[in-house]
Amino acid sequence: MLRMNALSKVYRTHLIETHALRGFEIHVREGEFVTVTGPLGSGKTTFLNIAGLLEDFTEGDYFLDGVNVKGLSDRDRTRLRNEKLGYIFQGFNLIPDLNLFDNVDVPLRYRGLPADERKRRIEEALAQVGLASRAKHYPAELSGGQQQRVAIARALAGEPKVLMADEPTGNLDTQMARSVMELLEEINARGTTILMVTHDPELAVRAQRNVHIIDGQVSDLVRSSPTLVQTAIAGIASQQI
Numbered sequence: 001m002l003r004m005n006a007l008s009k010v011y012r013t014h015l016i017e018t019h020a021l022r023g024f025e026i027h028v029r030e031g032e033f034v035t036v037t038g039p040l041g042s043g044k045t046t047f048l049n050i051a052g053l054l055e056d057f058t059e060g061d062y063f064l065d066g067v068n069v070k071g072l073s074d075r076d077r078t079r080l081r082n083e084k085l086g087y088i089f090q091g092f093n094l095i096p097d098l099n100l101f102d103n104v105d106v107p108l109r110y111r112g113l114p115a116d117e118r119k120r121r122i123e124e125a126l127a128q129v130g131l132a133s134r135a136k137h138y139p140a141e142l143s144g145g146q147q148q149r150v151a152i153a154r155a156l157a158g159e160p161k162v163l164m165a166d167e168p169t170g171n172l173d174t175q176m177a178r179s180v181m182e183l184l185e186e187i188n189a190r191g192t193t194i195l196m197v198t199h200d201p202e203l204a205v206r207a208q209r210n211v212h213i214i215d216g217q218v219s220d221l222v223r224s225s226p227t228l229v230q231t232a233i234a235g236i237a238s239q240q241i
């Protein structure tokens, strides 16, 4: 579904160059749920933004659902994003003046879908996240966990093949975080590929696969198996003692 080869991203200002990603390699298959972890500044958001076609990369190759992203015009890139991708952010990014129905409608209107098709998708998406009865409510009337569910509904209404989530539970307490994770697992079980950046080790290991990024590169050890790495780290630690 998604493949990056020898990908790099360099941020240049007049004073410094930051190599946010270097020699980055990843292959995510259709239907996978992959969590992405790593220290602050390791390149997680950069990776997700590039994967989500929100940002350009400097070198290397990126194929999304068989499409070579490198040669795309802005218009084709936008079309690919609209057709295949959905996004969830830490801060929910809902519009306070719009009720839930209209919030979920925003990207659908932007895409120019007809009203009856939009209505069908909005009702279906709100039902999927358990908020069908709240369509006329406003974001401020909801808990953080419910607001994130609305954001998930907004992403689902676009019927994406891949859902990109950057710290979607970062603003939530443990209970709400678990319930959002359960919802994402249900969505994944219905076939949507999910890429999720998270700080939460409990959530990270729940996914089928955890990719750990260090200094802009996938850490090979952790990619193969989180348990193996924990054992290896414990082994190294005991040798040092």
Ligand SMILES: Nc1ncnc2c1ncn2[C@@H]1O[C@H](COP(=O)(O)OP(=O)(O)O)[C@@H](O)[C@H]1O
Pocket (backbone or CB within 6 Å): 011, 012, 018, 019, 020, 038, 039, 040, 041, 042, 043, 044, 045, 046, 047
């Ligand atoms: N727009 C930008 N301009 C310059 N440097 C950036 C920009 N965005 C990110 N960086 C740098 O790239 C590195 C990776 O950042 P980021 O992907 O946000 O890390 P993470 O999400 O893992 O915390 C950091 O050193 C960060 O300072």
Ligand SMILES: [Mg+2]
Pocket (backbone or CB within 6 Å): 044, 045, 046
């Ligand atoms: Mg980040």
